[in-house]
Amino acid sequence: MxxxxxxxxxxxxxxxxxxxxxxxxxxxxxxxxxxxxxxxxxxxxxxxxxxxxxxxINGLPLDQIQPAPGGGLVIGALARNAVVAHHAVVQRDYPVLSEALLSGASPQLRNMATTGGNLLQRTRCVYFRDTAHACNKREPDTGCSAIGGHNRMLAILGTSKNCIATNPSDQNVALTALEATIQVQGTKGKRSIPIAEFYLKPGNTPHRETVLDPGDLIVSVTLPPLEPGTRSHYLKLRDRAAYEFALTSAAVVVNVNSGKIKKAHVALGGVGTVPWRSHEAEHVLQGQTANAATFRKAAEAAMKDAQPASENGFKVELAKRCLVRALTVTTQTA
Known part of the structure; x- marks a missing residue:
């Protein structure tokens, strides 16, 4: 160092x-x-x-979790992951976020890691962490060792010829399904950024991961109020039960009325270069009966554009099954 x-x-x-x-x-x-x-x-x-x-920035007053003026919840950027996960309102109204946080890292890391830091967790692979190998994300225009190398854990959605690294966060998949908004303050003032607009796919600039300008500071995250009857769940599939990135994960937020899906938000982890919102799956689910056939159609739609690398083709079917199971669990409690 x-x-x-x-x-x-x-x-x-x-x-x-x-x-x-x-x-x-x-x-x-x-x-x-x-x-x-x-x-x-x-x-x-x-x-x-x-x-x-x-x-x-640990001395800043940014660790509060409090009701938003118009409903919902504001989570300070310095709120620790463990505190957010165990917060009574998060567990009651936004269980998908609590479950996502508790599935990530280890208890020791969750006690230290912050909401803002998790939002900015680097999208990475083993080659990004090893300076002996070429990595366009670490050093632009040097090549991507993962494309022809060890890529079992890497992305199958949103990739480019320059990078196939996976966004590793669990928190951010849940925040994507919840349609969170990120409050930022910088030299140009304050602004709010919907999480759907916050992350950048690698394209030709894999070293740039978010829309933040130099010097921007995340100050909080706002979760919107949910309609009565909304249920949510986070399911993570991985090689071992703890301290492991997802092979695939699914965050679902659904509202079911009389057996019909009134509204559904679907986000996937472990498969995308960014926390992956699947509008394709949501379109299939909207207004349909909450059953296994509908869920499978939604999963097929979610993976229709998948582009596996040499070692991660199994993720396509695994992601489908993960989403079906997450929807099944969520609607069974609705």
Missing amino acids: QTFEYSRPTTIDQSIQAAARAKTAQQYADIRFVAGGTTLVDLMKLDVERPNQLVD
Whole structure:
């Protein structure tokens, strides 16, 4: 790990100003906000991330979880994953988020990791973490070692010729199904970004993962109020029961009335270069009877554009079965 400067501002404005001292895009890249540091510090040790400055934001008043003025819930960017997962309102109204968080990482990491940090968790593969191999995400225009290499865990949706890395977050799949909104503050002021517009597919610029501008600070996440009768569930399939990324996962938020699906939101993890919202599956589910045949049709629609690599073709069927099971569990409780 290379040496770096460290500062610990006590206000949001001070934090943004600390990042804004950079004059060029490259200098911005050399400055990082740090909260839990569960991914950043790890990548710094591997010499993948090499910031010259760390701005510690743990002193900011951004850890509250409170009702939103118009209904719903506001989760501060520094709220720890464990706290969010066990929050009474989250467990009662947004169980999909609680289940997603509790399926991720380990208890120790969940005690440190933050909501904002999880949103910015790097989309990555083993080659991104190994500086001996080519990686367009780590160093643009050097190549993608994963395409012809070890890619069993990697994406089958949203890939490009430059990158097939998978977004590893569980939290963000649930937030996508919940249609969360991300509040950001930066040198250009405040703005709210729907999570559907927050992440960028790799395309020709895999090193750019979100729409954030240099120096932007996530301050909170807002969950919208849900219609009465809405049920939700997160199902994660993985190689082992704990401390493992998803092979595939499904977050579903559904409202069933008299056996018919009134509304359905579907997001998938472990298969996309971003947390993957499946509007195709939702279209199939809308207005249909909540049964196995409908769920299978939705799963087929969700995977119709899948493009497996050499080692992960099994994910296509696995993702279908994961979604069918998640919908079955959710509607059985409706």
